[in-house]
Amino acid sequence: MRRLLLAAFCAAWPIAAAAAVQPLDKPAIAAASTTTGAVSALPATTSVHSYGARLEGFDYPFPVHLFRETVQGQPVEMAYMELAPQRPNGRTVVMLHGKNFCGATWGDTARVLAASGYRVIVPDQVGFCKSSKPTGFQYSLYGMAAMTADLLRWRGVTRATLVGHSLGGLVAMRMAIAMPQLLDEMILVDPLGLADRLAQGVPYIGIDRAAEIERRKTPASMKAYQLGSYYHGVWHRDYDRWVDMIAGMYAGPGRAAVIDAQARTTEMIESQPVSYEFARITVPTIVMIGTLDHNVFGKSWASPEIGNQLPDAPTLGDKAVARMRRARLVPLPGLGHVPQIEDPARFQVALIQALSGGFD
Numbered sequence: 001m002r003r004l005l006l007a008a009f010c011a012a013w014p015i016a017a018a019a020a021v022q023p024l025d026k027p028a029i030a031a032a033s034t035t036t037g038a039v040s041a042l043p044a045t046t047s048v049h050s051y052g053a054r055l056e057g058f059d060y061p062f063p064v065h066l067f068r069e070t071v072q073g074q075p076v077e078m079a080y081m082e083l084a085p086q087r088p089n090g091r092t093v094v095m096l097h098g099k100n101f102c103g104a105t106w107g108d109t110a111r112v113l114a115a116s117g118y119r120v121i122v123p124d125q126v127g128f129c130k131s132s133k134p135t136g137f138q139y140s141l142y143g144m145a146a147m148t149a150d151l152l153r154w155r156g157v158t159r160a161t162l163v164g165h166s167l168g169g170l171v172a173m174r175m176a177i178a179m180p181q182l183l184d185e186m187i188l189v190d191p192l193g194l195a196d197r198l199a200q201g202v203p204y205i206g207i208d209r210a211a212e213i214e215r216r217k218t219p220a221s222m223k224a225y226q227l228g229s230y231y232h233g234v235w236h237r238d239y240d241r242w243v244d245m246i247a248g249m250y251a252g253p254g255r256a257a258v259i260d261a262q263a264r265t266t267e268m269i270e271s272q273p274v275s276y277e278f279a280r281i282t283v284p285t286i287v288m289i290g291t292l293d294h295n296v297f298g299k300s301w302a303s304p305e306i307g308n309q310l311p312d313a314p315t316l317g318d319k320a321v322a323r324m325r326r327a328r329l330v331p332l333p334g335l336g337h338v339p340q341i342e343d344p345a346r347f348q349v350a351l352i353q354a355l356s357g358g359f360d
Helices: 002-011 014-020 103-117 141-154 167-178 206-214 217-230 238-248 257-273 275-280 313-323 342-357
Strands: 022-023 065-071 074-085 092-096 119-123 158-163 183-189 287-290 327-332
Touching: 002 287, 022 183, 074 103, 074 141, 092 103, 092 141, 092 167, 103 119, 103 342, 141 167, 158 167, 167 183, 167 257, 167 275, 183 342, 206 257, 206 327, 217 238, 257 287, 275 313, 287 313, 287 342, 313 327
Parallel strands: 092 119, 092 158, 158 183, 183 287, 287 327
Antiparallel strands: 022 074, 065 074, 074 119
């Protein structure tokens, strides 16, 4: 019965959300709607807009606020969205984006959660999207975890549930290890970091070579990568908005800052594994993994002999969960690396079920 009710709610969420969600400020421009249509092949070229280094010109679904701090001797700004529910249930959910995604990609899910009574906070990590990209910055998972925690304390949040996708899952795990007192639950969605890729033979490339790889990227190559690694060969037109979001930063006047931040965070991911510390994760954890998630960090610069042998997230999920103290694996059959975009309604049913204890 619970599942039927959740499915019925999520099928009708646009109506419920319109009545129940109260953004802290009225957005100046509403997000454009998209039309879904599957395509089997990609065009030779992909046109994108030109956005600034902090996604100036790209509209988010809710008002964007700034949290300011001094880090490594530099003033930095963390952009975030916040939704206040009409009927609060007393819980706060913090949604952490992936490396090639931004807080905006959580928009539909944030609406559903707020309509269900959750306070929702959606930050862009420093180095990404609408947040600062400081020159010469040393990125670390600890640093991202610490600034996310500082944002929550500044907003008066003493405990929260983390929902981390891809790179956001790595940040969430580091928070769970370093500051478990701030978390009441953690939900990892196709997280990176289920294995140490360097230990599996992926070569270390460092910041300079990572920057070279970033400079060679084009809108078409980004789209082709996402087609194979994120969406298991099936493309829908509404995915184009998210390619445009990322590629538009590379096409804009802040291209150098964007490339530098992306290269430095690539080095961060490859050199700061958490897989050896899974036993230190004590907060209740649910790991959601699409059974068709073919995204493997580092495979694109590994030799074919190594790259073709690297286990993917569906293969690693059981082993990772077994090493965490209070974790459960929830497979998402037929979905890839980005279930919240590929099938929002189905993902939202699973997420609300996870938040309500339906998988206990």
